[in-house]
Amino acid sequence: MKLTLKIWRQKNQSSKGAFESYQVEADEHMSFLEMLDVLNEQLISEKKSPVAFEHDCREGICGTCNLVIDGRPHGPSQGTTTCQLHMRSFKDGDTIHIEPFRARSFPIIKDLVVDRTAFDRIIQSGGYVSVNTGQAQDGNAIPIEGNTAAKAFDSATCIGCGACVAACPNGSAMLFTSAKVQHLGLLPQGKVEHKSRVQKMVAQMDKEGFGFCSNVGACEAECPKEISIDNIAAMNRGFVGSMFSTEE
């Protein structure tokens, strides 16, 4: 299949970027990233600079393959990362726009690569358990109700990719932050520090310059792990609760 790619090229953070047009011959069995590999081989053999894009696991678990494809973070298919997207989702002769995540708190490093260390700092501010939980536990040593375990697991599937921020018209990081807060706060080891964790992580999120949530719901629609905005409501509830709490 023959494709026209309009790819965002930008030298570094301070330079101005623009879309550039490329032709590429792809196979429908290729993944989207393999198609870009083909393009880069082509550019290298023409002695041009290859397109910088991030990738690592190529199996949907690391959260680095962050591209916006035709206006949608991780492209057109539901509940998948860019690396899991295949060229059979496109047709011969298609024109595809590929650009980086756009948010003030995710500055562009080069081409399609953005700096997502703001997420790391949100995790550092409270996304941990500091009480001693001892050795690895026996399977059922700590009783956890099945429904709660399932909810915590669903929240824990967030891979920290940042598509929620990229999709949000406010550049808000509420879906990511709430997924992390709920993942830890629902389980007995994490519950202990839940109130202070909510406060600290929300404060760090605001400090990083992410926008305020106005419940548009674009995050949930674009999240490759289909994290629900139930998490956001639950974190809001926790935040309100922690404001009236006398605990430190």
Next chain:
Amino acid sequence: MSLTGLFLITFLLVHLIGNLQLLAGDEGQAFNIYSDFMANNPLIQGISKGLYLFILLHAIQGLMMAWKNKKAKTSKYAGGRGSGSWASKNMALLGTLVLAFMFIHMGDFWYKIKFDSNSINAVSYAGLDHEIKDVYSKVMETFKNPIFVVAYLIGLIALAFHLGHGFQSAFQTLGLRHKKYTPAINFVGLAFAILIPLGFAILPLYMFFN
């Protein structure tokens, strides 16, 4: 945001119920007595001061938030308009339209009733020991002008979309989300967003065509 919004929603309901007395078919007697009561009852006057404060608070907070959110996003994407409803992404625009409408509305009625008594006649009813303002005739007269009718309809359409997103959004912001109740909240919100502006819209239309 959510608390002031919910307060304004309650106000809308009370305001509409009061105004529907315009349709009572009694040449405005019920409505005029109600207006007089609202204008002179100290409790209602106290609440209305709170209402002005909440409208300002809600508008200022909303606009500041919208401005900060615009800064948090660097640019739009090429190709594709993105997920999320149109109303949810244009709350500040819709709110500003509602605010502009409220200023016109206050200028038409509130200002004239309160500070420009020459423009309003007095009426007396059997059983009342003093004359009261004939607000009913003032409303009738205003809505004979098609420009006002159209301006009101635009304001009310903006309100409908603002509420269409805002009603359920306020519950989500407060963390009130539940498998069983959220669909009910969404349903009530949608019904509210349609019925309340529709109820308000009936008044100018009825007066214009009668």
